[in-house]
Amino acid sequence: MWLNLEDKMVSGSDLSTFRHLKKIYRRVFSFGNSIFVGSNSFFPSINELVAVGSLLTFLLAVTCAYFYLFPNSHQIARGYAIPSSVYSIGKCNLFEGKWVIDGSYPLYNASECPFAEQGFNCLANGRKDEGYLKWRWKPKNCDIPRFNVHVILEHLRGKRLVFVGDSLSRTQWESLICMLITGIADKKAVYEVNGNQITKQIRFLGVKFSTYDFTVEYYRSVFLVLPGPPPRQAPKRVKSTLRLDKLDDVSKEWADADILIFNTGHWWTKTKLFQMGSYFQMNGSLKLGMPIMTAFEKALNAWASWVDSAVNPNKTLIFFRTFESSHWSGGKRNTCKVSRHPMSRTKGRERSPISDIIIKVVKNMSAHVTPLHVTPMVAYRSDAHVGTWSDDPTVPDCSHWCLPGVPDMWNEILFTYLLDKGGISP
Numbered sequence: 098m099w100l101n102l103e104d105k106m107v108s109g110s111d112l113s114t115f116r117h118l119k120k121i122y123r124r125v126f127s128f129g130n131s132i133f134v135g136s137n138s139f140f141p142s143i144n145e146l147v148a149v150g151s152l153l154t155f156l157l158a159v160t161c162a163y164f165y166l167f168p169n170s171h172q173i174a175r176g177y178a179i180p181s182s183v184y185s186i187g188k189c190n191l192f193e194g195k196w197v198i199d200g201s202y203p204l205y206n207a208s209e210c211p212f213a214e215q216g217f218n219c220l221a222n223g224r225k226d227e228g229y230l231k232w233r234w235k236p237k238n239c240d241i242p243r244f245n246v247h248v249i250l251e252h253l254r255g256k257r258l259v260f261v262g263d264s265l266s267r268t269q270w271e272s273l274i275c276m277l278i279t280g281i282a283d284k285k286a287v288y289e290v291n292g293n294q295i296t297k298q299i300r301f302l303g304v305k306f307s308t309y310d311f312t313v314e315y316y317r318s319v320f321l322v323l324p325g326p327p328p329r330q331a332p333k334r335v336k337s338t339l340r341l342d343k344l345d346d347v348s349k350e351w352a353d354a355d356i357l358i359f360n361t362g363h364w365w366t367k368t369k370l371f372q373m374g375s376y377f378q379m380n381g382s383l384k385l386g387m388p389i390m391t392a393f394e395k396a397l398n399a400w401a402s403w404v405d406s407a408v409n410p411n412k413t414l415i416f417f418r419t420f421e422s423s424h425w426s427g428g429k430r431n432t433c434k435v436s437r438h439p440m441s442r443t444k445g446r447e448r449s450p451i452s453d454i455i456i457k458v459v460k461n462m463s464a465h466v467t468p469l470h471v472t473p474m475v476a477y478r479s480d481a482h483v484g485t486w487s488d489d490p491t492v493p494d495c496s497h498w499c500l501p502g503v504p505d506m507w508n509e510i511l512f513t514y515l516l517d518k519g520g521i522s523p
């Protein structure tokens with residue numbers, strides 16, 4: 098399930114000494130540059146700084162010595178012997194790491210992207226501090242390849258990419274389009290297939306990149322399973338039901354995508370279900386007392402059976418994004434204070450029962466589904482939410498993210514998988 102990027106990087110035949118050196122340098126440098134480490138330590142200790150300094154000096158000395166002794170640079174490529182075990186540490190878990198400052202971010206300007214909805218364009222909505230735009234996710238044992246728009250555009254040629262889920266899927270969809278559109282000179286060559294505008298309720302949006310003949314689609318299906326009317330003779334409080342054993346009826350549209358990215362989670366709450374009169378139904382009968390997390394697991398199992406029966410694993414790459422931690426605070430969890438910097442501690446937000454269930458269900462499937470386990474990485478990012486810089490500043494928002502921002506990193510991770518597999522069609 099986890100990538101072995103490191104091995105690939107080191108054994109890649111195109112790997113030159115220069116890149117190797119650069120990588121080592123970046124590694125060492127990013128160590129000194131890091132603010133948030135998995136272990137919650139805030140700044141590197143003096144010892145670490147001294148160690149880094151000494152290592153740099155040592156590397157410089159070794160490099161100079163080699164250049165002096167072996168002026169033929171090709172020989173240096175062979176002779177430069179940092180034992181690979183020191184730098185390639187087995188498997189790379191892309192979701193274990195830290196946020197590091199990187200001045201080359203953000204990757205686009207939302208005001209120049211016709212597909213970034215105004216509600217997520219925090220800068221345009223008056224946000225003044227820009228530090229939140231300058232963070233890059235750095236996995237512990239490897240690097241996420243730098244975003245190269247032309248490589249990705251070429252890679253997606255002729256494909257159909259489909260996001261399914263709630264508004265957080267819509268955000269990732271918008272982010273992906275805004276990232277890719279930076280590589281397109283003629284912006285008119287990128288358009289919504291039905292000429293629709295982005296709204297919060299819209300069921301389907303499909304953006305075509307005509308030059309490369311691919312589409313990036315979004316289907317709104319906040320629970321993934323089928324909502325329906327209450328059965329006859331249901332108690333008055335039951336205004337609608339959620340069929341836990343049946344997938345949303347738009348699911349037939351998803352099946353033959355080349356890349357499918359699912360999410361669900363934020364709607365599985367009492368406020369969005371029971372308080373709205375929505376109750377669970379399974380095997381034709383109401384399940385009034387069923388706890389939400391039990392229902393969530395049943396719904397995911399229905400999704401898993403659908404994937405196993407309806408999706409061709411030889412054609413489609415399937416991803417499931419885990420819960421995107423929100424940052425509500427206060428006793429009633431209804432206060433939204435967007436910070437200026439990422440939090441140094443995740444305060445339990447790195448875990449979520451929803452993510453646990455997603456990972457459990459996905460592991461038990463016969464189809465290969467890659468979890469995009471973003472819960473721990475986004476747990477730090479209390480600085481990156483929309484807050485009051487949305488289209489409606491009277492409703493603070495500590496669930497959604499500013500664009501550009503955190504969802505861009507989810508897409509960079511997605512691209513890492515796409516490129517690592519060496520192609521969408523096996």
Ligand SMILES: *[C@@H]1O[C@H](CO)[C@@H](O)[C@H](O)[C@H]1NC(C)=O
Nearest residue numbers: 205206207208209210220227
């Ligand atoms: C983004 O683009 C808009 C419109 O072109 C421009 O006014 C603004 O200064 C840009 N913002 C940044 C941060 O570059």
Ligand SMILES: *[C@@H]1O[C@H](CO)[C@@H](O)[C@H](O)[C@H]1NC(C)=O
Nearest residue numbers: 342378379380381382384395
């Ligand atoms: C629904 O029916 C199936 C088989 O008929 C059974 O295994 C399952 O336990 C039932 N689920 C519920 C929640 O009643």
Ligand SMILES: *[C@@H]1O[C@H](CO)[C@@H](O)[C@H](O)[C@H]1NC(C)=O
Nearest residue numbers: 406407408409410411412523
């Ligand atoms: C997928 O490919 C494998 C191996 O080539 C083959 O055995 C299997 O039948 C294929 N499955 C589908 C659904 O096409």
Ligand SMILES: *[C@@H]1O[C@H](CO)[C@@H](O)[C@H](O)[C@H]1NC(C)=O
Nearest residue numbers: 398401457458460461462463
């Ligand atoms: C694993 O999948 C099987 C069906 O393929 C299902 O019966 C079983 O309940 C699942 N187990 C878990 C732990 O979800």
